[in-house]
Amino acid sequence: MKDSIKVFSPATVANVGSGFDILGxxxxxxxxxxxxxxxxxxxxxxxxxxxxxxxxxPLKNVAGVAVQSMLTDLKTGQGFDITFHQKISPxxxxxxxxxxxxxSVFAINELLDNPYTLKELxxxxxxxxxAASGVxxxxxxxxxxxxxFTLIRSYNPLDVIQLPSPKNLLCTIxxxxxxxxxxxxxxxxxxxxxxxxxxxxxxxxxGLVSGLYTNDFELIGRSLQDVIIEPIRALLxxxxxxxxxxxxxxxxxxxxxxxxxxSIFALSNSEGVAQIVEQTMKKIxxxxxxxxxxxxxxxxxxxxxxx
Amino acid sequence: MKDSIKVFSPATVANVGSGFDILGxxxxxxxxxxxxxxxxxxxxxxxxxxxxxxxxxPLKNVAGVAVQSMLTDLKTGQGFDITFHQKISPxxxxxxxxxxxxxSVFAINELLDNPYTLKELxxxxxxxxxAASGVxxxxxxxxxxxxxFTLIRSYNPLDVIQLPSPKNLLCTIxxxxxxxxxxxxxxxxxxxxxxxxxxxxxxxxxGLVSGLYTNDFELIGRSLQDVIIEPIRALLxxxxxxxxxxxxxxxxxxxxxxxxxxSIFALSNSEGVAQIVEQTMKKIxxxxxxxxxxxxxxxxxxxxxxx
Numbered sequence: 001m002k003d004s005i006k007v008f009s010p011a012t013v014a015n016v017g018s019g020f021d022i023l024g025x026x027x028x029x030x031x032x033x034x035x036x037x038x039x040x041x042x043x044x045x046x047x048x049x050x051x052x053x054x055x056x057x058p059l060k061n062v063a064g065v066a067v068q069s070m071l072t073d074l075k076t077g078q079g080f081d082i083t084f085h086q087k088i089s090p091x092x093x094x095x096x097x098x099x100x101x102x103x104s105v106f107a108i109n110e111l112l113d114n115p116y117t118l119k120e121l122x123x124x125x126x127x128x129x130x131a132a133s134g135v136x137x138x139x140x141x142x143x144x145x146x147x148x149f150t151l152i153r154s155y156n157p158l159d160v161i162q163l164p165s166p167k168n169l170l171c172t173i174x175x176x177x178x179x180x181x182x183x184x185x186x187x188x189x190x191x192x193x194x195x196x197x198x199x200x201x202x203x204x205x206x207g208l209v210s211g212l213y214t215n216d217f218e219l220i221g222r223s224l225q226d227v228i229i230e231p232i233r234a235l236l237x238x239x240x241x242x243x244x245x246x247x248x249x250x251x252x253x254x255x256x257x258x259x260x261x262x263s264i265f266a267l268s269n270s271e272g273v274a275q276i277v278e279q280t281m282k283k284i285x286x287x288x289x290x291x292x293x294x295x296x297x298x299x300x301x302x303x304x305x306x307x
Numbered sequence: 308m309k310d311s312i313k314v315f316s317p318a319t320v321a322n323v324g325s326g327f328d329i330l331g332x333x334x335x336x337x338x339x340x341x342x343x344x345x346x347x348x349x350x351x352x353x354x355x356x357x358x359x360x361x362x363x364x365p366l367k368n369v370a371g372v373a374v375q376s377m378l379t380d381l382k383t384g385q386g387f388d389i390t391f392h393q394k395i396s397p398x399x400x401x402x403x404x405x406x407x408x409x410x411s412v413f414a415i416n417e418l419l420d421n422p423y424t425l426k427e428l429x430x431x432x433x434x435x436x437x438a439a440s441g442v443x444x445x446x447x448x449x450x451x452x453x454x455x456f457t458l459i460r461s462y463n464p465l466d467v468i469q470l471p472s473p474k475n476l477l478c479t480i481x482x483x484x485x486x487x488x489x490x491x492x493x494x495x496x497x498x499x500x501x502x503x504x505x506x507x508x509x510x511x512x513x514g515l516v517s518g519l520y521t522n523d524f525e526l527i528g529r530s531l532q533d534v535i536i537e538p539i540r541a542l543l544x545x546x547x548x549x550x551x552x553x554x555x556x557x558x559x560x561x562x563x564x565x566x567x568x569x570s571i572f573a574l575s576n577s578e579g580v581a582q583i584v585e586q587t588m589k590k591i592x593x594x595x596x597x598x599x600x601x602x603x604x605x606x607x608x609x610x611x612x613x614x
Contacts, residue, residue, distance in 0.1 A: 022510040153514035153530060154507070161517050161526065192499045195535070200461070202509040203329040206516045207460035210468050213520040219468065223460060228502070 004037040005110050008305040009103025011088050011297075012095035013171060013265050014139035016149075017224030017256040018204035024095075024139040025149040027171060029297035032099040033086035033307070034063070036107035041079040044068060050087035066101035066128035067108055073124070074115060080108055089293075091182070092175045093263035098140030101128025106145060106304040118145050118303070119160050133182040133260075140259065147303030149212055165299045166215045170274045172252075174243070174281040175263040177291035180236050185260035188236070193228050200227050217269045221253030224267070230256055237262045239284050246284065250276045311344040312417050315612040316410025317454075318395050318604075319402035320478065321446040321566040324531030325511035331402075331446040332456040334478060336604035339406040340393035340614070341370070343414035348386040351375060357394035373408035373435035374415055380431070381422060387415055396600075398489075399482045400570035405447030408435025413452060413611040425452050425610070426467050440489040440567075447566065454610030456519055472606045473522045477581045479559075481550070481588040482570040484598035487543050492567035495543070500535050507534050524576045528560030531574070537563055544569050546591050553591065557583045 011030035016023040032050075039045065044058040044067055058064025063082050071078065082104050088096040102125045109116050116124075125141035138160065142150040148165035152158070207223035210216070234240040234257065244255045247266045251273040255266040264281065268274045274296040285292040318337035323330040339357075346352065351365040351374055365371025370389050378385065389411050395403040409432045416423050423431075432448035445467065449457040455472035459465070514530035517523070541547040541564065551562045554573045558580040562573040571588065575581045581603045592599040 019509065019513065021506045022513060151510070151513050151517060153510045153517075153526075154532075155510075159514070159529070161514060163517060189502060191502055193502050193505055195496060195498055195500050198500055198505045198508065198535070199328045201505065202326065202512040203458070203460045203462075205509040205513050206326065206329060206458050207466070207468060209513045209516040210458060210460075210470060210520075213517075219460075222466070225461075228505070 002111060004035065005107050006033065006035045006307050007103050007107045008033055008307050009099040009106065010144055010300045010303065012098055012140045012143045014095060014259040015226070015229065015257070016208065017226045017254060018201050018208055020226070020229045021137055021139055022152045023149065023205070023208070024143040025165065026143040026147050026300035026303060027094070027173070027297040028300040029295050030088055030094060032084060032088055032103050034100070034103040034107055035083040035085060036104060036111060037081045038111060039079045039081045042077045043079045045079070045081045047081060047083040050084040052087040052089065054084060054087065062097045062128035062132050063100040063104035065131040066125050067104050069127040070105050070108065070116070070124040074112070089175065091179055093180070093257070093259040093261045094173060094175065095140035095144060095259060097128055097132035098125065098144045101125040102141045102144035103304065110306070121145055122160055123158055133186065135186065143303070145303050148299060148301045151209070163209060163212050165301050166212060166217070168269050169217070169299050170268050170271070170296055171299065172266045172268065172274050172277045172281070172296040173258060173263050173294065174285065175293040176237065176285050178238070178262050180260065180262040182260045185233050185236060188232055189229060190232070197227050217253055221267065224254030224256050226256055233257050233261050237264065238290065239288055240264060243281055243284050246280045247277045250280055252277050309418060311342065312414045313340065313342045313614050314410050314414045315340055315614050316406040316413065317451055317607045317610065319405055319447045319450045320572050321402060322533070322536065322564070323515065324533045324561060324563040325508050325515055327533070327536045328444055328446055329459045330456065330512070330515070331450040332472065333450040333454050333607035333610055334401070334480070334604040335607040336602050337395055337401060338393070339391065339395055339410050341407065341410040341414055342390040342392060343411060343418060344388045345418060346386045346388045349384045350386045352386070352388045354388060354390040357391040359394040359396065361391060361394065369404045369435035369439050370407040370411035372438040373432050374411050376434040377412050377415065377423070377431040381419070396482065398486055400487070400564070400566040400568045401480060401482065402447035402451060402566060404435055404439035405432065405451045408432040409448045409451035410611065417613065428452050429467055430465055440493065442493060450610070452610050455606060455608045458516070470516060470519050472608050473519060473524070475576050476524070476606050477575050477578070477603055478606065479573045479575065479581050479584045479588070479601065479603040480565060480570050481592065482600040483544065483592050485545070485569050487567065487569040489567045492540055492543060495539055496536060504534050524560055528574065531561030531563050533563055540564050540568050544571065545597065546595055547571060550588055550591050553587045554584045557587055559584050
């Protein structure tokens with residue numbers, strides 16, 4: 001049995017346009033690097049070498065909360081040291097808290113010789129999400145653990161389905177340097193929606209799932225349409241409407257808000273288009289004097305990677 | 308060029324649990340038999356040999372309305388005689404008006420040497436639905452024309468997607484002898500719904516589509532859950548809750564209301580279960596002194612059939 005392990009835990013895009021709270025996919029080019037080690041202290045200790053500010057109190061750190069829920073379920077008093085070597089910027093909207101929660105429970109599950117399946121780990125990682133945003137959503141932690149596109153068919157009981165991930169699908173992310181708290185971006189949503197909008201939304205969700213199974217990029221693109229969440233959350237992201245319009249004109253398959261924002265994602269199926277999308281996003285944010293981190297990634301089909 | 312044609316136009320189950328207004332599938336064991344013939348009258352004439360009461364005025368008959376919208380689009384003055392030889396009971400909830408609209412536009416498109424594709428015909432058949440219920444929904448006419456399971460991803464623009472139809476899937480229909488008008492069953496729906504219910508619903512829609520692609524009968528079954536429409540419409544169908552509970556206990560994969568009701572459908576994947584489902588439905592309706600027509604059908608993958 002190993003007593004130490006290091007993992008890469010990927011960034012993720014939740015919602016994917018139409019699939020608020022149920023759909024997500026994992027990325028290759030951003031993620032946390034987390035090391036876990038058994039200790040003799042009978043408690044969880046958090047260490048931070050990532051250069052990003054993180055709570056070291058395990059009751060306030062999402063990884064600590066997620067791991068503690070797993071250890072409690074296992075009824076073990078074994079303690080662990082969790083060290084962050086690399087950290088996705090918190091508040092970016094690409095699953096920073098999910099990567100930490102998913103990566104730590106995965107790593108410690110490995111150290112304990114895998115008492116849980118990957119799908120079973122989703123439940124524990126969700127506790128980290130609850131600590132981060134008040135809601136135990138699974139649309140980031142599921143793809144972070146399982147890789148590719150995932151569907152949360154149901155939260156009660158939890159039912160996680162792996163969807164296919166078409167090759168040659170590229171995702172460009174623009175993370176503008178503005179602050180949107182997940183909690184706030186949930187709070188501005190209305191509790192009630194129009195049935196006629198919901199019909200549009202579930203038509204698009206069904207179209208997106210169909211497009212993933214049939215490798216139909218055009219269908220995937222036109223199914224990214226979100227008539228319920230995006231119009232509200234877009235208000236929190238300066239330039240969103242202009243960026244979306246411009247990248248679609250430039251050939252992107254679709255464009256929407258990543259998770260609760262402020263990151264914007266756009267899908268494309270060629271390097272050439274992805275490059276134009278990057279330049280377009282950069283130009284528009286720069287024109288508003290907003291710093292922006294932009295990158296393009298293939299879809300991460302593996303999920304957690306031991307390094 | 309033929310000047311006369313006879314077609315079988317199938318009954319259909321719309322909504323399919325979670326997919327209100329967007330999902331539907333076609334049946335083999337019930338349908339309209341419609342004959343179309345060119346005439347020299349420059350107008351549409353409706354004839355009825357079905358034994359079921361039908362409006363003969365082409366402006367009031369759904370087939371007349373659907374065909375007229377097609378002929379107007381074609382800018383042709385050619386007239387047609389449409390004769391009903393067999394008719395699904397109107398008001399049954401298994402796509403009676405859709406079968407008539409779809410069958411007539413299909414038959415006349417054939418007589419005119421197919422100026423339209425099957426998907427293009429959906430738009431004209433929808434005009435028949437509008438005449439029948441006030442709403443130009445497509446979730447019955449699309450599967451009636453294309454066969455199998457179909458998705459209306461979007462109404463505006465119209466985007467019809469064919470989904471796979473797993474073999475060995477059986478559908479049992481119970482049509483109780485009570486009257487539920489499509490118009491009424493639309494009117495009792497609330498215009499606003501809770502976002503949290505919508506999330507449950509689109510999770511199930513996504514699960515259903517995934518289950519169809521992967522032949523996962525269990526997933527199909529548990530995705531039939533409808534938390535928005537069914538709880539309201541079930542109020543119009545005596546015994547619905549008891550029937551649903553009993554057939555699920557008997558092994559049915561799922562059970563819900565077919566279209567706007569009053570028919571109830573249950574899916575299963577074995578003849579044995581389907582037989583028990585039939586007996587259960589019969590017993591419960593008989594116990595309430597309600598006449599009921601019950602049958603089990605395979606999924607119709609062909610759609611319209613020239614006979």
